[in-house]
Amino acid sequence: MIKIIPGEWRDRYPRLIDDMHKLRRSVFHDRLRWQVTVINRWEIDGYDALNPLYVVALDEDERVIGGLRLLPTTGFNMLNDTFSELLPDGARFGSPLIWESSRFTVRITGDARVDAKVVSRTTAELLMALNEVGRAAALTHLVTVCDQAMYRLMSRCGLAGDLLSEPKLIGGVKTYALIYEYGEALDARIAKLACQTGLTIDPTVMSAMKMRLAS
Amino acid sequence: MHRDDFFDLIDQLSRANRIDVASDTLGRLLSDWGLHNSAYLGFNMPTPTAERPLLSATYSAEWQKHYAQKAYIDIDPIVRSGFGGILPVDWSEIDRSDPIVRKFFGEAQELDVGSQGLSLPMRGRHGEFALFTVTWKGLEPEWLKIKEALLRDLMLFAWNFHAVALRSCGVGLDEKKIRLPPREASCLRWKALGKTDEDIARILSISPHTVRFHLEAARSRLNTSNTTHTVAKALALGLINLSYEPTSLLQLRPD
Numbered sequence: 001m002i003k004i005i006p007g008e009w010r011d012r013y014p015r016l017i018d019d020m021h022k023l024r025r026s027v028f029h030d031r032l033r034w035q036v037t038v039i040n041r042w043e044i045d046g047y048d049a050l051n052p053l054y055v056v057a058l059d060e061d062e063r064v065i066g067g068l069r070l071l072p073t074t075g076f077n078m079l080n081d082t083f084s085e086l087l088p089d090g091a092r093f094g095s096p097l098i099w100e101s102s103r104f105t106v107r108i109t110g111d112a113r114v115d116a117k118v119v120s121r122t123t124a125e126l127l128m129a130l131n132e133v134g135r136a137a138a139l140t141h142l143v144t145v146c147d148q149a150m151y152r153l154m155s156r157c158g159l160a161g162d163l164l165s166e167p168k169l170i171g172g173v174k175t176y177a178l179i180y181e182y183g184e185a186l187d188a189r190i191a192k193l194a195c196q197t198g199l200t201i202d203p204t205v206m207s208a209m210k211m212r213l214a215s
Numbered sequence: 216m217h218r219d220d221f222f223d224l225i226d227q228l229s230r231a232n233r234i235d236v237a238s239d240t241l242g243r244l245l246s247d248w249g250l251h252n253s254a255y256l257g258f259n260m261p262t263p264t265a266e267r268p269l270l271s272a273t274y275s276a277e278w279q280k281h282y283a284q285k286a287y288i289d290i291d292p293i294v295r296s297g298f299g300g301i302l303p304v305d306w307s308e309i310d311r312s313d314p315i316v317r318k319f320f321g322e323a324q325e326l327d328v329g330s331q332g333l334s335l336p337m338r339g340r341h342g343e344f345a346l347f348t349v350t351w352k353g354l355e356p357e358w359l360k361i362k363e364a365l366l367r368d369l370m371l372f373a374w375n376f377h378a379v380a381l382r383s384c385g386v387g388l389d390e391k392k393i394r395l396p397p398r399e400a401s402c403l404r405w406k407a408l409g410k411t412d413e414d415i416a417r418i419l420s421i422s423p424h425t426v427r428f429h430l431e432a433a434r435s436r437l438n439t440s441n442t443t444h445t446v447a448k449a450l451a452l453g454l455i456n457l458s459y460e461p462t463s464l465l466q467l468r469p470d
Contacts, residue, residue, distance in 0.1 A: 008299030050338075051299045072301050075338035075372065096337065096374035097367065099301075137302055138367035 001060045002129045007051030007069075018042075019064035020056050020105075027105045032147070035171045039068055047102065050076060055129045057106075057122045066106040066122040070133065073098045073143065079177060083145045086165050086177035101130060104150060123153065124190075124197040131190050134182045148174045158189050182183040216247040221368055234271050237379040244372060245349070247274070248365060251329040252350040255376055256294065261451035262384040268382055276325035292316045296344045297336045298466035303366065306332035307355060331358040333366075335373045341386060341453055347373035386451055395454045399433040402426055404455045407446045442466040 003016065010017045021042035028034045028043050036043050050071060057066035071077040073093035077100040080092045085092075093100075106122045108115050134142060143164070146154070151167075154160055161178035168175055180186060227240045230269075234255075241253055254272035272279060281287075288294065292313075298303045311317050324330060329350025337345045351358055358431060395403070398419075405415045412430075416423040430442050437452075439445040449455045 006300045006302070051301075053301050070301065072338055075340060094340075096370045133302070138370055140367070 001062075002125055003056050003058060003134070004129070005054040007048065009053060010054075015156075016056055016058075016062075016064055017054075020054065020067045021048075023064050023067065023107055024103055024105055026135055027107070028103070031108070032149075032173075034147075034173060047076070047078060052102075053133070055126060055133065057125050057129075064107075065118065066126050068101050068104040068126055068130070070099050070101055070130075072096065073100055078102045079143050079145055083170065083175065083177065085170070086145065086168060086175065088202055089194075093143060095140070097138065099134075099137070099139055099142055101144045104144070105178065106144065121197045121199065123157065124193045124199055127157070127159065127190050128194055128199065131182070131186060139182050141179055143177070143179045145175060147179050148176070151176045151178070157193050159193070160185075182184060220247065225371065225375055228372070231379045232382045234269075234380060234383050237376050238271055238273075241372075241376065242273070249351070250349045250465050251352045252327075252348075253349040255345065255373075255380065256348075257343060257345040257377070257380050258298075259341075259343045260380065260384050261343060261386050261453070262447075269384075271380075275327045278323065278328055279406060281322065287319065290315060290319065292319060292376065293332065293334050293348065297334045298344065298428060300336050301338070302336070303370075304334045304336070305362065306334070307358075310423075313383055331355065331362075333362055333369070335370060337374060339381065340378065341381070341451065343381070345377045345380065346374075347376060383449060384451065392399055393436065393452065393454065395433060395436065399429045399436070400449070400455050402429040403433050403449050406430065406442060407450060407455060 003013075005013050005016065008185075021044055025036075025038050025041060025043035028036045029038050037045060042064075047069070052069040052071045055068050055070065056064050059065045073080065074096055078098055079087065084092065104126065106119050106126070108119065130142065133139075144161075148167075151160070159180070161180040164177040164179055224240050224244055228237055230239045231240065245251070245253055252273045255270070256275065257269035260269050264405045274282075282291075292309050292311075293304065293306060296309050306320075306461045309316070311320060331350050331353065332348055332350040333348050334348040337347065339345075347369075351361060401419060402415055405418060410418070412423045412426045419426070430445070433449065434440075434442065434445045437445050439448050446455075
């Protein structure tokens with residue numbers, strides 16, 4: 001199940017936010033050993049302070065098993081302000097119709113039999129949510145910065161996107177800047193992915209978005 | 216509206232430097248698209264003098280007066296839903312179980328704000344936040360179709376309107392490329408903190424003449440008329456910060 005949490009309403013979902021930051025720590029800090037800041041067992045950075053839109057994936061027991069965050073490129077974001085070396089010639093993104101996805105996470109248990117199914121399903125769910133949010137905000141493109149493992153995962157899903165520049169070694173991690181175009185081609189690929197993992201377009205995504213104003 | 220006409224409006228906005236000029240363009244958009252009202256609200260705009268939010272709205276004088284008298288800015292459910300967020304807010308999604316919220320929308324409807332509304336939150340690189348709203352008179356099923364057809368263009372229009380608002384505050388979006396050399400930034404920062412040229416000379420261990428040289432260089436870089444104006448613009452552009460001295464500058468100081 002997907003839940004969409006505007007950052008400014010984090011106080012309303014303290015457990016999910018706590019779970020999400022801890023999952024991010026276990027993935028980015030403990031397992032991938034990225035140079036990220038850990039405070040009180042949370043992986044958290046300055047972009048979290050900017051009230052991004054969080055998308056979290058939950059299992060049947062409502063535990064967070066995946067997530068990502070979205071920021072508009074008109075304000076501050078990772079590609080422009082942290083990974084600008086991945087942009088050609090000092091270019092920067094600043095469009096109301098382009099958002100950035102970052103901190104894409106899926107929980108891995110280490111048990112290959114469980115992971116094979118859950119990881120692909122959670123990834124598909126998060127990608128479907130990204131597509132739905134893009135539609136709700138009438139976006140034209142999505143940009144993201146990712147590592148090689150993520151890039152390979154996306155490529156396997158048929159969602160490699162377009163590289164903005166040659167991948168670069170940043171902080172010891174081979175780093176890719178990708179751009180995706182919203183529209184029919186992406187819809188079709190995500191629908192195919194959803195079908196393969198046994199998901200149908202999840203109506204709870206959009207109703208969760210509407211509910212955000214009610215709760 | 217024809218696509219070319221829409222991009223004509225965007226062109227007009229990109230040449231405008233004043234809210235009233237942008238509002239004329241907005242008026243054309245509203246009439247061409249059959250929309251009823253619009254409002255633009257800019258918070259934390261990058262001007263050292265304007266702590267108050269920047270507001271421009273086409274609502275009836277009665278509603279604007281009523282809104283001010285009741286201090287509705289403090290409880291406005293639309294602002295509360297949009298503030299700090301990034302997703303477009305359709306007014307029909309706002310929870311109305313609170314009687315205060317119901318009363319607000321009831322009075323708005325009575326004073327001809329419009330029955331449907333859409334508010335688009337925006338964020339820029341000066342720490343500012345803005346909300347661009349359009350309203351429409353009619354029933355929800357038709358509104359949903361109109362909204363879907365217009366949303367992307369509205370997002371573009373809203374962002375360009377916001378750019379005009381920034382320029383009206385003296386901030387050009389193209390000025391984000393300006394970089395102040397550390398010494399100039401340091402002198403301007405101490406100026407902003409009320410120090411005289413002599414004070415700054417002592418703090419930075421340079422001559423007052425050199426301080427004035429740096430201030431003049433910054434003035435010319437920012438294309439401003441005097442030091443006060445330069446300080447204001449540097450603050451607005453986020454080139455200097457009152458709360459801390461950039462660590463890169465500390466190394467320059469002799470012991």
